[in-house]
Amino acid sequence: MATSLSFVLSHPLPKTHPAGPHPSLPSRRSLSVSCSSNGSGSEPAATHYAKHRRPADENIREEAARLAPSSHGFSARYVPFGAGADTPEHYSLDEVVYRSRSGSLLDVQHDLGALKKFPGEHWRSLFDSRVGRTTWPFGSGVWSKKEFVLPEIDPDHIVSLFEGNSNLFWAERLGIDHLGGMNDLWVKQCGISHTGSFKDLGMTVLVSQVNRLRKQLNRPIVGVGCASTGDTSAALSAYCAAARIPAFVFLPADRISLAQLVQPIANGATVLSLDTDFDGCMRLIREVTAELPIYLANSLNSLRLEGQKTAAIEILQQFDWEVPDWVIIPGGNLGNIYAFFKGFDMCRELGLVDRVPRLVCAQAANANPLYLYYKSGWKDFKPVTAMETFASAIQIGDPVSIDRAVHAIRSTDGIVEEATEEELMNATAQADHTGMFACPHTGVALAALFKLREKGVIGTHDRTVVVSTAHGLKFTQSKVDYHSGLIEGMECRYKNPPVNVKADFGSVMGVLKKKLGKL
Numbered sequence: 049m050a051t052s053l054s055f056v057l058s059h060p061l062p063k064t065h066p067a068g069p070h071p072s073l074p075s076r077r078s079l080s081v082s083c084s085s086n087g088s089g090s091e092p093a094a095t096h097y098a099k100h101r102r103p104a105d106e107n108i109r110e111e112a113a114r115l116a117p118s119s120h121g122f123s124a125r126y127v128p129f130g131a132g133a134d135t136p137e138h139y140s141l142d143e144v145v146y147r148s149r150s151g152s153l154l155d156v157q158h159d160l161g162a163l164k165k166f167p168g169e170h171w172r173s174l175f176d177s178r179v180g181r182t183t184w185p186f187g188s189g190v191w192s193k194k195e196f197v198l199p200e201i202d203p204d205h206i207v208s209l210f211e212g213n214s215n216l217f218w219a220e221r222l223g224i225d226h227l228g229g230m231n232d233l234w235v236k237q238c239g240i241s242h243t244g245s246f247k248d249l250g251m252t253v254l255v256s257q258v259n260r261l262r263k264q265l266n267r268p269i270v271g272v273g274c275a276s277t278g279d280t281s282a283a284l285s286a287y288c289a290a291a292r293i294p295a296f297v298f299l300p301a302d303r304i305s306l307a308q309l310v311q312p313i314a315n316g317a318t319v320l321s322l323d324t325d326f327d328g329c330m331r332l333i334r335e336v337t338a339e340l341p342i343y344l345a346n347s348l349n350s351l352r353l354e355g356q357k358t359a360a361i362e363i364l365q366q367f368d369w370e371v372p373d374w375v376i377i378p379g380g381n382l383g384n385i386y387a388f389f390k391g392f393d394m395c396r397e398l399g400l401v402d403r404v405p406r407l408v409c410a411q412a413a414n415a416n417p418l419y420l421y422y423k424s425g426w427k428d429f430k431p432v433t434a435m436e437t438f439a440s441a442i443q444i445g446d447p448v449s450i451d452r453a454v455h456a457i458r459s460t461d462g463i464v465e466e467a468t469e470e471e472l473m474n475a476t477a478q479a480d481h482t483g484m485f486a487c488p489h490t491g492v493a494l495a496a497l498f499k500l501r502e503k504g505v506i507g508t509h510d511r512t513v514v515v516s517t518a519h520g521l522k523f524t525q526s527k528v529d530y531h532s533g534l535i536e537g538m539e540c541r542y543k544n545p546p547v548n549v550k551a552d553f554g555s556v557m558g559v560l561k562k563k564l565g566k567l
């Protein structure tokens with residue numbers, strides 16, 4: 049068991065753990081410790097607090113560098129997706145590699161043996177102790193789980209905007225009014241985030257690793273690039289701007305929202321608006337990154353998913369490490385559904401929880417290759433040409449992570465559901481009427497929930513989490529269209545258009561009396 053001083057400083061242990069004391073937080077960094085843990089479980093006298101503010105000329109990154117070790121025995125590497133711990137093919141995370149020798153996807157494989165030296169209770173206490181702090185880099189919901197994410201990176205190379213720690217709220221009225229009295233319905237607000245989507249969780253990890261490659265290992269990486277339906281590019285641009293790394297984004301012209309388009313522009317990225325769809329942009333960025341030393345930031349790069357999986361760990365944490373029954377996630381390129389699976393499964397494997405929830409992947413009917421594959425009994429996967437959908441960020445017909453998604457669904461006795469344009473827009477509007485401001489992708493997940501409730505698959509008292517993937521404010525045009533009732537072929541049943549009224553007392557009173565009469 050580790051006994052070095054530096055290890056103890058970066059790994060507070062439960063008091064009862066034989067490996068050593070559990071310095072209460074957050075001031076463990078200012079402990080004037082002069083001895084290492086002796087493994088006896090007794091509290092060394094030296095663990096008295098001297099709570100000093102860091103010197104005025106030192107920032108939190110420098111403070112972390114002074115106090116934290118850069119390595120502590122945990123490690124991770126790339127392996128072909130689905131490979132076991134004994135695989136002969138593996139790569140250092142410092143290599144620039146996106147595919148295995150046979151062309152399959154890669155996965156980040158952690159040394160679970162090393163992590164298992166500590167019981168689940170240790171990890172639960174450690175992660176809980178870091179929530180809501182400003183200690184670098186643990187103020188981030190992603191980096192507060194650093195040992196499960198990128199254990200070997202030096203905190204000094206981390207590029208973080210203190211992402212994560214997003215709200216998981218009880219959707220009381222939505223459950224009662226619209227879902228037959230569901231009383232344990234929750235929404236994980238991954239879109240209430242720095243750039244307005246869950247992509248921040250993955251991008252902090254990917255850009256941090258690039259920062260390490262450039263700064264520590266002097267690799268000639270000239271920038272980072274992605275194809276995007278709007279959210280990946282926004283996150284990439286923000287994190288690259290924070291780290292002074294050039295960003296290159298390939299966007300399908302006229303297929304993303306104005307708010308999403310303006311994000312990379314404002315953050316100083318090189319924005320290429322291309323006359324093709326997302327799948328076309330994806331093909332181009334893969335060709336370009338094979339040719340130029342531009343690092344690929346799409347979720348084909350499995351580093352991203354290491355950050356995204358922390359949203360699943362956060363959900364468990366927010367439920368005091370109780371496992372929900374269902375988690376519903378909208379799917380496009382299909383990295384995120386696997387990231388959630390990985391987060392949940394890692395916690396099961398390491399004893400933080402004893403099972404995983406059932407996962408539902410929700411797709412827009414206009415871009416539903418996973419749904420069709422699922423319906424075929426997993427017999428026949430065919431990419432589709434994705435049609436226009438209000439859930440524009442998931443308008444993807446040839447998802448890169450198809451194999452990862454199938455694994456996630458099958459391993460959790462999961463389900464794939466789809467939502468038509470009318471279903472997703474109605475679900476969004478209904479949720480909004482209960483106080484949310486859901487994006488259309490969240491609408492897809494909500495519509496899937498409505499359907500699974502109607503079919504009786506999800507029960508009234510099942511603890512269910514809907515993952516909201518982006519902020520509704522990025523997609524206001526869809527709401528304007530809906531509430532104007534101007535969408536061709538759509539009833540817009542829950543529309544609530546503004547009333548144009550003459551600015552005189554009588555007219556205003558007339559409108560209000562009519563309205564009050566209906567309440």
Ligand SMILES: Cc1ncc(COP(=O)(O)O)c(C=O)c1O
Binds near residue numbers: 280385442
């Ligand atoms: C807002 C939003 N929701 C859901 C998704 C789907 O995530 P994934 O591509 O990982 O399936 C994306 C991106 O594709 C997105 O931007």
Ligand SMILES: N[C@@H](CCOP(=O)(O)O)C(=O)O
Binds near residue numbers: 278347380448
């Ligand atoms: N919705 C995504 C599509 C690309 O997905 P990625 O996870 O592979 O980057 C986006 O916002 O661009």
